[in-house]
Amino acid sequence: MALVDTHVHFWDPSELTYQWLFDDFERAYLPSDYLLEAGDAAPDGIVFVEAGCQSGTLAEVEWVRHLADTEPRIVGIIAHATLEDATLAAGQLEGLTATHLVKGIRRMLQDQPMSFITDANLVTGVQALSKRDLTFDICIVAEQLPAAISLVKQCPDVQFVLNHVANPNIATGQWQPWAEQLAELAQSENVACKLSGMITQTGTRSWQPDDLRRYFDHALSSFGPQRLMFGSDFPILHLAGSYSDWISALTAAIQSLSAQEQNYIFFETARSIYRLDVTALLNKKE
Numbered sequence: 001m002a003l004v005d006t007h008v009h010f011w012d013p014s015e016l017t018y019q020w021l022f023d024d025f026e027r028a029y030l031p032s033d034y035l036l037e038a039g040d041a042a043p044d045g046i047v048f049v050e051a052g053c054q055s056g057t058l059a060e061v062e063w064v065r066h067l068a069d070t071e072p073r074i075v076g077i078i079a080h081a082t083l084e085d086a087t088l089a090a091g092q093l094e095g096l097t098a099t100h101l102v103k104g105i106r107r108m109l110q111d112q113p114m115s116f117i118t119d120a121n122l123v124t125g126v127q128a129l130s131k132r133d134l135t136f137d138i139c140i141v142a143e144q145l146p147a148a149i150s151l152v153k154q155c156p157d158v159q160f161v162l163n164h165v166a167n168p169n170i171a172t173g174q175w176q177p178w179a180e181q182l183a184e185l186a187q188s189e190n191v192a193c194k195l196s197g198m199i200t201q202t203g204t205r206s207w208q209p210d211d212l213r214r215y216f217d218h219a220l221s222s223f224g225p226q227r228l229m230f231g232s233d234f235p236i237l238h239l240a241g242s243y244s245d246w247i248s249a250l251t252a253a254i255q256s257l258s259a260q261e262q263n264y265i266f267f268e269t270a271r272s273i274y275r276l277d278v279t280a281l282l283n284k285k286e
Contacts (some may be wrong), residue, residue, distance in 0.1 A: 001263055002278070004045040004075070004270040006164065007112065007196045007231025008034060015063060016055040029235045031071040037234070037243050045278055047076040047231075047270065049163075050106050057081060058095045065099055075276045076103040078137050083107045083125025084116070097132055103274040104135030104159075109144065110167065117147035125153050130157035135273065138191075139163040142174060145181035152188045159190055159273055164197030164233070165219050170211060171194030171203030179218050186222035191274050193223045195250055195265065199240040207240060209249045216253040225261035229269040 012028040035042050048067075053060040057080040059202050069073035079102050081092045085109045107125075109117055112193055116122060117140070126136050136158055145166055152160055162185065169176045185191055199211050219228060231252060232243050254262055271278055 001259070002045075003041075003043040003277075004267050004276065005043040005051050005084040005234070006047045006076075006132045006229045006270045006274070007194055008046050008234050009049055009051040009236065010034070010064065011053070011065060012063075012217040016053050016059060018052060019054050020052050024238065030072070031067055034133060034234050034243075035073075038232075039244070041244060041247050042073075043097045044073065044267075045075040045270070045276060045277075046071075046275060047103070047276075048049055048074055049078045049107075050080040052108065057092055061096060061102060065101060068101060068262060074101070076274050077083060077101045078104045078106050078135075080129060081105045081107060081125075083128075084119065086221050087120070087261050089125050089128070089223040090257035093128075093132060093134070093169065093272045097134070102134070103276070104137055105129060105159065106139060106163075108139055109148075110139050111157075113143060114147040116209070117144060119148050123151060126151065126158055127155050130155075133246065133275070135159040135161055137154070137161045137163055138166075142169065142178040142181075145178065145185060148179065148278055149188075150184050152185065156188075156190060159220070160188075161229075161273065162191060163189070165195065165215060166202070167201055169203075170198065170201040170207075170215060175214075182218065183222045186227070189227075191223075192229060192269060193219055194229050194231040195219060196279040197233045197236070199237055199246055199249070200233065202240055205240055209252055212249060213253060216250075221266060225257060225264040226269060228265045228268050229273070254280060 048064050060080050064077055082088045138148050138160055168174045177207050
């Protein structure tokens, strides 16, 4: 079965500026680090997701494009754009779409107030993505789901991808209203969801697969396999475990699904929604 990891971060503080790095993250994380950790479970395709780079989105994308020159598994980039500023965003998007690997945009929302997410300027910026065939990755915390639902309803022509199942606080057992609101968001068929970031939300390295099970099951019942996709959140997942820990937990959680349904989660949903060119990937599998 082919595998695409839809949520991977790379960075190198010696090349670009990142103000948020702390502790063990204050070093370079490159494709070689990722592939070494993934080992035999390494994916066939990697989607890079913007990593909070202060050097500018075009500089970050150009750096990742150079990584892709020597690591062809990098088949997509989800880049940052300042969508709430129409003038700034127009220039950014013009430059970003010159790179064929850019498949979508992520404007980090999880640290913003609810009013920012529903502000007309951001809504207009997100709406403009459909004309460029770009997706929008929604990275929020559970409490922001009502604002995300409002945003999605105002952008029916945009393909959305929810990151990390909206980051429920699994450590405290947070359930409602997260569960109800996630199901409401999933009613909009232009929203897909990444099965990613969940072990980090356990707040511990001693989590057990059963701690995640009802969150897996609810995401599955809400979105269905055809709108779910695997993401590792490397290297952020190191806060709670390893690539192997995460993919093993996910594989166990979906083992009762058919081979076709598992293929959607591990490959086909990502290929379709992010419009990934995976011809070489599939040829390698033959």
